[in-house]
Amino acid sequence: GAGVSQSPSNKVTEKGKDVELRCDPISGHTALYWYRQSLGQGLEFLIYFQGNSAPDKSGLPSDRFSAERTGGSVSTLTIQRTQQEDSAVYLCASSFEIIWSAGELFFGEGSRLTVL
Amino acid sequence: GDSVTQMEGPVTLSEEACLTINCTYTATGYPSLFWYVQYPGEGLQLLLKATKADDKGSNKGFEATYRKETTSFHLEKGSVQVSDSAVYFCALSDNQAGTALIFGKGTTLSVSS
Numbered sequence: 001g002a003g004v005s006q007s008p009s010n011k012v013t014e015k016g017k018d019v020e021l022r023c024d025p026i027s028g029h030t031a032l033y034w035y036r037q038s039l040g041q042g043l044e045f046l047i048y049f050q051g052n053s054a055p056d057k058s059g060l061p062s063d064r065f066s067a068e069r070t071g072g073s074v075s076t077l078t079i080q081r082t083q084q085e086d087s088a089v090y091l092c093a094s095s096f097e098i099i100w101s102a103g104e105l106f107f108g109e110g111s112r113l114t115v116l
Numbered sequence: 117g118d119s120v121t122q123m124e125g126p127v128t129l130s131e132e133a134c135l136t137i138n139c140t141y142t143a144t145g146y147p148s149l150f151w152y153v154q155y156p157g158e159g160l161q162l163l164l165k166a167t168k169a170d171d172k173g174s175n176k177g178f179e180a181t182y183r184k185e186t187t188s189f190h191l192e193k194g195s196v197q198v199s200d201s202a203v204y205f206c207a208l209s210d211n212q213a214g215t216a217l218i219f220g221k222g223t224t225l226s227v228s229s
Contacts, residue, residue, distance in 0.1 A: 033216050056216065105217060108159050
């Protein structure tokens, strides 16, 4: 389809393992966002990519979290040495316009991570 | 910093009841305000937005008015349907280049027939 695609949709891992979550944004969208949705915590901003600019990493909760965006398209969120508190749904969104122009964010269905 | 506070849920209503979900914000400057909705098993999607004070956003029978004097953007619908059952998120953008949306914690709405 033409929407934001995320994989895997579900991931169960053991504490201490590394995981990679993938996001394929809508073609032509220049901005890409990662959010984390935890029960009772709403949506927590993690990281934001806009074109070729340096990403805004201000929301990453620890240095175990990192993300990259290759070729201005696909993004990978990596969590190293996972902890149980990392269990959440990780949402990716993309947009055509920079959000300050009140553009609309298009979200994927998320990757549900469970750390045992 | 900027923040969004929305009423705690869950909200449980009967079909055709009136709905109000409160949302207030704290921001410097003049933010844009949004309501996003997450239907079961689907990704978040924009429901409505307002970009300046006194603007009213509307969509699918839902409305919200940007009230600068009360820093609020309450979501309202006069007659809810079972299909409106979802999680609703209030959000703001501070309209500064390179910043992301700030979301509230979400309010779960359940409508029964």
